[in-house]
Amino acid sequence: MKLRETLIANPIIxxxxxxxxxxxxxxxxxxxxxxxxxxxxxxSNICSRLKEKNKMVFVHVDLIEGLRGDSAGIRYIKENVHPQGIISTKTSNIKYGNQLGLYTILRVFIMDSLSIKTGIKNIHENKPNAVEVMPGVASKIISVIQQETNSCIIAGGLIKTKKDVIESLSAGAVAISTTASQLWNL
Structure with missing residues (x-):
């Protein structure tokens, strides 16, 4: 199953x-x-425990302590941790993850019209499998990026209620990511 179909079938991340x-x-x-x-x-242990429960695992490589966000770090994650994919704000990590055959998710932070333009440019140039738009509660931004890039959009950040989930999905996101555990079993 392709990533887009998996996200559509499992919209709560x-x-x-x-x-x-x-x-x-x-x-x-x-x-x-x-x-x-x-x-x-x-x-490696964190991801192994998740995979034992048949979870699809994505590692945010920018946030792993002791790991440089470079090609050797990405290669280490692929060869030793074995996630299905990586998340990064760095386009070089997305490019290298694609080369290694990992699913890639580019995380973009939208603060103003310039960051929207830059995000769209980076999506077109680096071809991530999906894009996590932050903050995820900005449904107008989700709609614009989805229309401009036709990318698989994941809404992330500040999603705390069922209403936030519905609004993000209605705006064009195929899934949402949240740390709000009360939403994990929707």
Missing amino acids: VAIRNDHDLDKALLSKASIVFVLYGDILTI
């Missing part, structure tokens, strides 16, 4: 920031997990 979140994610019915913490000594 668990985003974990610590071991407590990990324990809750393991018990959730969510199929996709974004790992937003860990270090080079713990990341």
